[in-house]
Amino acid sequence: MKWLLFALPLAVGCAATQKQVDPPGNLFPEGRYSQTTRAVPCLDRAQSFLDAAGQLMANPPAPIPGDDHIVTTLELLDVARHVDVAAIEVRTHRGTNDVVYVAVSPLRDPTAPIPLELGNDPQLTVRLLLKATTHGGLFEDLTYCYEKTAYTSQSADVRGLKLVIDDDPIYAPRVSIHVEFEPEGKNEKPGDMPYGERLAQPQDSNVGEALRRQ
Amino acid sequence: MRGWSCSIAAVISLLATSGCGASSRATPTAPRAAVAQEDAVSAADLARAIIDGRTGGLFELRAFRFHPTSAEAIGELGNWGEAVKKLGFDPLMDVARVFVVAGHAQDSSAIVVIEPEVDDDAIAVALVKRGAKIGPDVPYPQARIPIRGHGDHVAALVQPRMLVIAPAHYASELPRMRVRAKLPPPSGRAAAQFFAFDPADSLGYNPRWPETITSAHAEIEFTSRGGAVVRFFADSITDAQAQKDAKSLTEEAHRLLTVDLAIFELHLLDPPVFEAQGRRIFMQSGLLPTDVDWLLRFNGGLGT
Numbered sequence: 001m002k003w004l005l006f007a008l009p010l011a012v013g014c015a016a017t018q019k020q021v022d023p024p025g026n027l028f029p030e031g032r033y034s035q036t037t038r039a040v041p042c043l044d045r046a047q048s049f050l051d052a053a054g055q056l057m058a059n060p061p062a063p064i065p066g067d068d069h070i071v072t073t074l075e076l077l078d079v080a081r082h083v084d085v086a087a088i089e090v091r092t093h094r095g096t097n098d099v100v101y102v103a104v105s106p107l108r109d110p111t112a113p114i115p116l117e118l119g120n121d122p123q124l125t126v127r128l129l130l131k132a133t134t135h136g137g138l139f140e141d142l143t144y145c146y147e148k149t150a151y152t153s154q155s156a157d158v159r160g161l162k163l164v165i166d167d168d169p170i171y172a173p174r175v176s177i178h179v180e181f182e183p184e185g186k187n188e189k190p191g192d193m194p195y196g197e198r199l200a201q202p203q204d205s206n207v208g209e210a211l212r213r214q
Numbered sequence: 215m216r217g218w219s220c221s222i223a224a225v226i227s228l229l230a231t232s233g234c235g236a237s238s239r240a241t242p243t244a245p246r247a248a249v250a251q252e253d254a255v256s257a258a259d260l261a262r263a264i265i266d267g268r269t270g271g272l273f274e275l276r277a278f279r280f281h282p283t284s285a286e287a288i289g290e291l292g293n294w295g296e297a298v299k300k301l302g303f304d305p306l307m308d309v310a311r312v313f314v315v316a317g318h319a320q321d322s323s324a325i326v327v328i329e330p331e332v333d334d335d336a337i338a339v340a341l342v343k344r345g346a347k348i349g350p351d352v353p354y355p356q357a358r359i360p361i362r363g364h365g366d367h368v369a370a371l372v373q374p375r376m377l378v379i380a381p382a383h384y385a386s387e388l389p390r391m392r393v394r395a396k397l398p399p400p401s402g403r404a405a406a407q408f409f410a411f412d413p414a415d416s417l418g419y420n421p422r423w424p425e426t427i428t429s430a431h432a433e434i435e436f437t438s439r440g441g442a443v444v445r446f447f448a449d450s451i452t453d454a455q456a457q458k459d460a461k462s463l464t465e466e467a468h469r470l471l472t473v474d475l476a477i478f479e480l481h482l483l484d485p486p487v488f489e490a491q492g493r494r495i496f497m498q499s500g501l502l503p504t505d506v507d508w509l510l511r512f513n514g515g516l517g518t
Contacts, residue, residue: 027338030353032373034392044263081493082428082451134449137431138272138409141256141398143263144429167451 042145049087053102074114078165085110087129123153152179257395261325262315264387268416270315277405292324293361294379301340308332319417328377404433421466424459426451440503448495456490463488
């Protein structure tokens, strides 16, 4: 450590020969930090889901006149241990407003069963944001997410769908998602709440505030 | 392309595959308990998000001061060493900790978060000399610094005690670092920690990482006798797959540390053994002082 004692005076000497500049004033006139809060993991990747949620709240899908209002339930079956579902977006092709459901963790549980009215055109596109569940070391301070998309077209009388998130050792990133027909599907009666409002209803009352903060 | 590609890929790879006569059997290391976040978010994750980073490292510069050659190699990561020098500071003596993150080990672009040893006023003065402005309309001081062969970089004191260096085109993204944030805490006495998500894709091809490994982590701790301890863990997709991946990594370590002379194999170093517990794969190895010297010089040499 003795050489450090020699290095320090040298460094001081060099600094003394430099052109003097007055000490600066307030380096952070807008405050040391901004007021932004970031409760959402993988915020960079989640932003498009948050945007879609905001648009859905502002413009919920309108019921289609003459529709049968039969509800098909989409359930998530996550069997991949190395990922968590951070966000989900569901698009149907029944109306002009494609996006019918968005949930972003922790504002709303993205793994909750999703009631859908698929109508006579039961096409479905699901976009998932998956978050790696790695712990230890630097991973305690890092998040890592990526998107996967699944599409399905089922017969009109399907009442239950399962979205399966599975390990996939062949294709990177190593997760596959696919939609399975569920023969013992659940029949749900539409509730009193209009379909569009039911889908757009935030489960967490803080979602609006959280979205405004973004 | 130099520097970054060698270092992170090489360090994780070398740490993962290096061993020596003194190497011990893998001793599982329990994952560190979750760090209390208090009211601060992770500056490392903010930087990772800006560049969509999948690999990087956190360096405790004080631990490398006994080995200037390796410190020089670390300074080449993201070109932060040259940028700090152009600000008039010593990368080895005026920097306490550095976090470097990139999308891929082969990328020349990286985001560097520096915890300086010198005070903010001194950094601001240095930035002003480089053209930075300070005033009521300027949220924080920043300056452009040309890096030979790598274009302009931006150096920004985004918040107290946090200097960020990045390619100039990331300047507009740096305000995202202005939340109350801090770098991850040191891991015990580790001199450096390295991470990679999707190592098969983010670290390159040598060594060959199994596609089924989702993340890898390595850390190196220097011992008082000049040697080092290397601790490594990785996660596979399933418990069963982890057993296979541990075997693959052991074989790969054997391959890399072996010179096949057709007639016989010359073992350069005794390869370490990787063991699986659940879907986690562990390896711990000791390095003799000569091996540490070799490892650090080899790592630095790759960057030239």
